[in-house]
Amino acid sequence: MANPFEQVTVEALRERTSIKWRWFEPDVLPMWVAEMDVLPASAITAAITEALGRGDTGYPHGHAYAEAFARFADDRWGASFDPGRTALVADVMQGAFELIRLLTRPGGNVIVTSPVYPPFHAYSEHAERTVLEAPLGDDLRLDVAAIEDACARVGEAGGVLLLCNPHNPTGTVHTRAELEAVAEVCARHGVRVISDEVHAPIVFDAAFTPYWSVDPQGFSITSASKAWNLAGLRTALIVPGAEARDLEHLAEVVSHGPSHLATIAHVAAFDDGRGWLDEVIAGLRGNRALLARLLAGHAPSIRWQPGEATFLAWLDCRGTRVADAASRADAGDVGLSTGAAAAFLERARVGLNAGESFGTGGENRVRFNLGTRPDVIEEAVRRMGAIA
Secondary structure, eight states, X not given: OOOGGGSSOHHXXXXXXXXXXXXXXXXXXXXXXXXXXXXXOHHHHHHHHHHHHTTOOSOOOSSHHHHHHHHHHHHXXXXXXXXXXXXXXXXXXXXXXXXXXXXXXXXOEEEEOSSOOTHHHHHHHHTTOEEEEOOXXXXXXXXXXXXXXXXXXXXXXXXXXXXXXSOXXXXXXXXXXXXXXXXXXXXXXXXXXXXXXXXXXXXXXXXXXXXGGTOTTOEEEEOSTTTTTOTTSOOEEEEEOTTOOXXXXXXXXXXXXXXXXXXXXXXXXXXXXXXXXXXXXXXXXXXXHHHHHHHHHHOTTSEEOOOXXXXXXXEEOTTSTTTTOOXXXXXXXXXXXXXXXXXXXXXXXXXXXXXXXXXXXXXXXXXXXOSSOHHHXXXXXXHHHHHO
């Protein structure tokens, strides 16, 4: 089986014009934003090429995306839903934003399980809602007691729990028992649950449970964007629980955001890109094992508890020489220029996501992208270890 992470040279990667390889100066190794350094699945390339050839470049229509994802979910997870009850949205976070606005009033609350994907905070605040943190436990798993405490503080304007499953940045896959406990607590307090499941296709040895299959009043939002590296082809799907009727009230204009070509690409991914996905998962297994060896050999002061999913590694730098770095690198405002990440950028020329931007529990951590060439990972860890 070919390793998809060895098919693109570093020189070719530096010719890409998307943000991962263009944000930093050329001497910086970019190990940050969630783009993978791979070529597209051939099924996706063929589907897009054929659509362009027949001039099929208009607006999206119908439930082809939902039907393709339903087939994937049934085959991979044994979970089912009615494709006709779903909603197509521009991307996962836009879907979350619209659900937050639909389910709560201005001044309401959004509970997040920090440390978590930074847009959870940003989109909630943009929706004029107050963020309540229910931090993960020391084991990086959901703390149901903390979630219940946050639910008890939700006011009359209403609240939602915005979950991330698999969790970004830790890679934790929430168990069915954990999700059932969360659903019970939230139902008791009148808090609705929205689950971002964009990383769900990349799970290693754990069993993945879609939230819609656990909570009849809950919502899952999904996309092929992360697993098939399609961030530039924006479309996503909201899947409601069996008893949730709220999507009937979603504003019609929300459906104007998704791209038709993106939808064609995502259908091809879920239906015909599964073999490619399996090769990516195999490559990531190798990269995870490589990272463990490299940290032990070159940067033993950096600790890592490998997650059960995603192509992201959540590195604990609290025991390093760069912990609590006071310097601030000139990296703009995208969560790169605080704490250990600032030192690794300035002194090791490795670009990482700063843990501080993920909220409580992110201090002196960094997020490291494993979706790249093994030799790039090796060079990045060698550079980090020299100053850690």
